[in-house]
Amino acid sequence: MSDHAQTPSANAPDATPDATPVSPALADAPVVAHVVRAGFVESVHHGTVVVTAPDGSVELEVGDASGPVFPRSSSKPLQALAMLRSGLQTDDLHLALACSSHSGEDFHVAAAREILAGAGLTETDLQNTPDYPYDEAARIAWIANGLPKQSIVQNCSGKHASMLATCVTNGWDLATYRDPAHPLQVAVADTVRELSGAEPGAVAVDGCGAPIHAIPLSALALAFGRLAAATDGPEARISAAIRAYPEYLGGTHRDVTTLIRGVDGLVAKDGAEAVYAVGLPDGRGVAVKVADGSSRARPVVLAAVLRRIGVDAEDTLAALEHQPVLGHGQPVGSVVAVGI
Structure with a gap:
């Protein structure tokens, strides 16, 4: 989910560290999960949780959800929405891949190549960070075949292929499509602003090389609630593609896939540094940020929030909560949500 560092380039936002204050979502975050080994709390995770109503009011808040965070790959459905609004022509399968942090399985790679071919492009046009497949079996097979890291199997290739296809549709420059001043990225920023109701704050280089905008966690939840409740227009197309x-x-073994399959009408997107965003068909939105960026606590905390607000999907939530702590290769504890 855009996890890997990207060397700044001439068309990338300035990545120089600055002295801006730490977001309250991080600095003041309460404990939201315990890591328990044989009944002993070995570690804790701090985090922030928010549930928004369709009108944007906050129904549930743990920590301070007003502070800006980078949504990381949880932004991808909003980025894909900007592409649709800019004229991207695609079917729902390929639109889902545009929203994805895919696992690099064969069917993902084939679909990314189809997006490129449909726009008259090749893998050499991709500018996302080369990597190995995210899925363990796919990664092992890729390396065993002696293949190097490549952009096409990196988890953001569907988004980047779709960004390029959008540029082709509009006659926009391909070489600079990651530049924040490029018409595509301006459209993305405008869409984030409109759907979240928040002015994007800091702009940084995401792991894949594209710009990423900081917004309050509550604004991220609101945006997903709006996507999930949409009944027409490009917003509804995004939600329909994710659900379908x-x-x-x-990917085959990903918790976000399990979650969407298991809860009718739900849309969701996970993100690097332990972000999770969910929209419910009644217009409520949910967002989670684990302050230390640990992905092991992310699905556990989200499952606890969904239980708290009455989502009825026991098997699915139990699967999200299954984060065992191992000793000598055997389960000896678990990650447990607290304070939700």
């Missing part, structure tokens, strides 16, 4: 093809959004 969750395996293209994530």
Whole structure:
């Protein structure tokens, strides 16, 4: 989910560290999960949780959800929405891949190549960070075949292929599509602003090389509630694609795929540094940020929030909560949500 560092380039936002204050979502975050080994609390995770109503009011808040965070790959459905609004022509399967942090399985790679071919492009046009497949089996097979890291199997290739296809549709420059001043990225910023109701704050280089905008966690939740409740227009198309093809959004073994399959009408997107965003069909939005960026606590905390607000999907939530702590290769504890 855009996890890997990207060397700044001439068309990338300034990545020089600055002295801006730490977001309250991080600095003041309460404990939201315990890591328990044989009944002993070995570690804790701090985090922030928010549930928003359709009108944007806050129904549930743990920590301070007003502070800006980088949504990381949880932004991808909003980025894909900007592409649709800019004229991207695609079907729902490939639109789901545009929203994805895919696992690099064969069907993901094939679909990314189809997006490129449909726009008259090749893998050499991709500018996302080369990597190995995210899925363990796919990664082992890729390396065993002696293949190097490549952009096409990196988890953001569907988004980047779709960004390029959008540029082709509009006659926009391909070489600079990651530049924040490029018409595509301006459209993305405008869409984030409109759907979240928040002015994007800091702009940084995401792991894949594209710009990423900081917004309050509550604004991220609101945006997803709006996506999930949409009944027409490009917003509804984004939600329909995610619901119809969750395996293209994530992968065969991903918790986000399990979540979408298991809860009717839900849309969701996970993100690097332990972000999770969910929209419910009644217009409520949910967002989670684990302050230390640990992904092991992210699905556990989200499951606790969904239980708290009455989402009825026991098997699915139990699967999200299954984060065992191992000793000598055997379960000896678990990650447990607290304070939700």
